Amino acid sequence: MSSILLKIENKIAYITLNRPEVFNSINREMAFLFQDTLDACEANADVRAIVITGAGKAFGAGQDLKEVTDPDLNPGFKKILDEHYNPIIIKIRAIKKPIIAAVNGVAAGAAANIALACDIVVAHEKVNFIQAFSLIGLIPDSAGTYFLPRLIGFQKAQALAMLGDKIGAEEAEKMGMIYKLIPLENFEEEVNKLALKLANMPTLALGKIKEAFNASLTNTLEQQLALESKLQIEAASTNDYAEGVAAFIEKRKPNFKGN
Template identity: 85%
Template sequence: MTESIQLKIENKVATITLNRPEVFNSINREMAFLFQDTLDACEKNDEVRAIVITGSGKAFGAGQDLKEVTDPDLNPGFKKILDEHYNPIITRIRNIKKPIVAAVNGVAAGAAANIALSCDIVVAHEKASFIQAFSLIGLVPDSGGTFFLPRLIGFQKASALAMLGDKISAEDADKMGMIYKAIPAEQFEEEVSKLALKLASMPTKALGFIKELFNKSVTNSLQEQLALESKFQIEAAQSDDYAEGVAAFMEKRKPEFKGR
């Protein structure tokens, strides 16, 4: 039986692939737990310095597997689905101190769209699309959708997309600041690889600090954020990577960062 989550580690980049292409990578209970375990493994593996999340087949992900929630023998209930499936996935993505790229290869709907938007950098195939599909079946956005979306594109656009369930093309998502950029079809895999390899070669200790600073900026006052910047800057300045970065700059050579 093919695993619903596939993991490949190469050149210090871990690629996590949502792998139920026959149902557009919709997520069921087994897949959700395997996703969490895979994220944990990537966090603990010192060889992994950057993570890519993508989908197999035509879709990035269709969100929750509706067959599971409509089957009385399988349905775990929405409380378990959120408390045990999606909320832990989003929490892991935001708390792992390694850069995480969402490589959206096709449609990203519902929870899958919001899993993508929770990542540090989101790139999308030019034919990919995003849809907050919840309202179309009488639900509300979950998996951090009401948190990330208004912060990315503003209250008005986020409210409209959540309520209307409009499908947004990769190009439009790029223009409105929902994602980092849309990538032409023929360049997608190469550009994703270049981006991930670049992140993996960078001073990932500092990237982890940047990620935590952005997380805290949501609730911190300006003074609290300035204090936290100071704290992390002092720590970053004591790292091996900082010493290497300065030495490489002075010696006019390419730095070799170790993430320490």
């Protein structure tokens, strides 16, 4: 059984972390397959939205500690970060398609930060997010020290990183860590609805929104205004923009093609 599953339907790619017997902890083979799957979704013109979730009871437990404690398997932390997690985060942010993290169970360590790097994060009420690194003498990686303080503020983020507290989905929603809590009983249905909505929106515009928000993390105001101007001119030249305006004038639902 593959450690990463991919299903494509209705213009949506569903990527499932699939090592449920170890709460989807990530080893070297899984990390590379995850990257390959993200690349395949980016290259596939039929894919207009991506959902990342976990098999079984967890979204992900982070790094497979059995791998790093086995002298025959351990690739070392430099390779783990440079070759496993950092490329995953970079790909998630670079793909110009909306990516939903559908957090279906505990998200700890690197898995939590992979989720937080996604464009939209949803979870149900039984989910916990844990910056578990300090509990074993490590620091947050997988861009945890980058995205978390930007999502919830410096003081709160640093405290969570140091203390390793469990944060439930309700609290995570209130503090702005995630977009929305979805009740467990209709979690899958609502995730699918959200993904389908994104898949039928103007894909190029969504990609440019993502590009603009990425740049806003380091740009000055003047640089961001210049980028907005550039991207808006590009968006205005798309077929989807023409369709959106025509649909608005004609008082009908737009039929976006993603181009």
